[in-house]
Amino acid sequence: MADQATILIVDDIEDNRLAVKAALRKEGYHFLEASDGQQGIEIARQHRPDLIIIDALMPNVNGFEAVRQLRSDIQTQRTPVLMISALDQKDDKIKAIEAGVDDFVSKPFDRVELRVRCQAFVRNSLLNRQYVLATRNPLTGLANKVALIQDLGEFSHPALFLFAIDNYDEFHEIHTMATVDAIERQFALNLDQLVPQCCPIPWQIYHFGDGEFAILLDDAVQCLDVTKAHEFSSKLADNIQQGSISIDESDFDISITLGFSMTRENILENARLALRYAQKQNQPSVFAEDIIEDVQDAVQKNFNWLRRVKEAIQDDRIIAYFQPIYNNLTSTIERYEALVRLVDIDGTVHSPFHFLPAAKSSRYYFFITQSVIEQSFAVFESNQYEFSVNLTRDDIEQDFIRGFLLKKIMENPETAKRLTFEFVEDESLSNYDVLKKFVKQVKSYGVKIAIDDFGAGYSNFVRLLDLQADVLKIDGSLVRDMDHNHVKRNIVETIKVFADKANMTTVAEFVSNEKIFSIVKDIGIQYSQGYYIAAPEAGLATRPEHENEEE
Known part of the structure; x- marks a missing residue:
């Protein structure tokens, strides 16, 4: 107790303070002293003693007012206060209790009585200190x-x-x-x-x-x-x-x-x-x-999808599907975009719209990225088609994913030359320099860079040039309405002009019917992608759907 307990003595008469210290010296307490109530308040706030022994009558701020202020301060409101006073009137004691005094010792005090009372208060104060540590924020002193x-x-x-x-x-x-x-x-x-x-x-x-x-x-x-x-x-x-x-x-x-x-x-x-x-x-x-x-419903659905994602990863039911990208100039399928699908035990195929938001809230998301990359390299290493894989901000910000991608590229240099990484160009990437460095690294191996969903909401032409993009994929929200929305068609034409001047290849997404397909070709966009060409599938479609229908 000796090296743990601190007692603050507040009395305007030095001899009185010395008398209290002499009576308690054998207890080994650490003493602080104040010569008036205001000084006592300031020292108590700064040092937070285990017990305050205070005189009632002092100049400036007396003992009653000092105790009232101590009790109104969250830092000292629980500190026990023992008042030593020659006042013995009932009204004075009531006044002290109302102010917040815990107990009294009359002057002249009995040394044994003072020592015993201090021992009890210090013991309780140390217990109270433990309670305060458990229930108070140490930074502000507020309840936690x-x-x-x-x-x-x-x-x-x-x-x-x-x-x-x-x-x-x-x-x-x-x-x-x-x-x-x-x-x-x-x-x-x-x-x-x-x-x-x-x-x-x-x-x-x-x-x-x-x-x-x-x-x-x-x-x-x-x-x-x-x-x-x-x-x-x-x-x-x-x-x-x-x-x-x-x-x-x-x-x-x-x-x-x-x-x-x-x-x-x-x-x-x-x-x-x-x-x-x-x-x-x-x-x-x-x-x-x-x-x-x-x-709560959304959280429950999220948990359900997380469970299904986990089981799909364990059972190898995260499958890469591939959607053809059609060359409008040569009328052939030359490229494919890898798109992830989750296949349920009963064979139901789910698009990423259903399960990817849940996966992104967990570590499973990066297993999905790695799986799609592995499957894509396995499919395209045995042919000469070009292929693209989507990467998100979450992928790029992870050191181990960047490392995995670079390792895969270096292990498969010839296949990597036909690879394109698609990024959604937005302003949410926390470290743009990381993306720039990664782009520079992969391009040194012949990997191309495509900007996906361009024209949707946030489009920064300066950043586009800064990333040295090779391919510009025009967002489907613009393409799919071009047959009846002249404003969107004008936007697409403007993007095409910019891409030509920047020496970028253009791809129109969401080409869903013959009329849109015709407009895309009229504008001069080099590639088309969408259900009019072919839906994504586990294998590689080598002929577009509209040619099959013509037969």
Whole structure:
């Protein structure tokens, strides 16, 4: 106990402080001293002693006021306070109890009595310190998730608002840990001022860490309906966004995303689900009960597809299908695009639309990429057709996938010369330099680069040239409507002009009928791909469907 316990003695008379220390010296405590109430408050906040022994009557801030302030501070509100005083009137003791004093010792004090009382308080304080460590966030001193779970059991009509600082991870990437910690501490202090401005009922703030906080409202009289809850969350978010946090003469603008629930059962899980939904959908706040059923259904479907993907990988039922790409100038099939399919046990074939979103949330996605690459090389090493494989941002950002692809290319140099990697050109790649380096590496082995879905939403012509793309695949949303939408046809013609000047080959996707096929050829696009040519299949179709129909 001796090297663990710290006692703060607050008395304006030095001899009184010395007398207390002399009485307790054999206990081996570490002592801190303050000569008035204000100094005592500051030392207590800074050092968080295990026990405070305080005099009642002092100049400036007296003992009663000092204790009141200590009890209002979350850092010291649980610290035991023993008051030593010559006051023995009943009213004085009531006043001290109301201020938050735990016990009294009368002056002149008995050394044995003081020692025994201090031993008891220090013992309880150390136990309380362990409880605080378990239920308080060490950075801000706010109650944590453990405390929230305990408190939820005591509320009959809780309303829980769970929110996260936007772009918190980016703060860590840009600033030092000390700066981010300072931002989070100041944010917690600001909340203590902002919440009362928005909240009509009793509340408690919690800090989970990593920029995530919660507010629990005790709606015992059930005055908070959904409309008022939305108003509270909106006002809180607005007030936070209107202010800023200053750290080391730098100002930081803070915004939050919020999810809330008002159903007692599973309230924390539901609020978290709402928060994650709001973050994914880029919404400022979401009420859990509005989306919970749909989200849970989606989660269940996701789990079901993950199970089916896992089983398909184990049973080799992830199959590469190949869709022909038709040369409009030579009227022959010269290329194929590899497209993944999942084949169920009963033989049902599923397109990636059904299973790939679930797979991307797991490690199975990269098994799928590797499987399609392996199957494609196995099919095309024995012929002279060109072939293309789709790669996503997720693939490129993984070191081991890039390594696997480069190894496969180096092991099969002749086949690799007929390979094209298709990328969707968007702005979501977190490290563009990684993509540029990878493109440079594979092109040195003769691999071509195609930009897929060009013209759909985000199209950056500068980046297109920067990647040294060889092939431009025009998005199907433009191609499939060209027979009745002149604006889209004009866009396609413009893309074709640009591609010609940039020395890029063009492929029209989603060529679904003869009329569109004819327009594609009239524009001068070199290649066509779509169901009018042929549907994807496990083998290699060598004749287009429209030629088979003509026979």
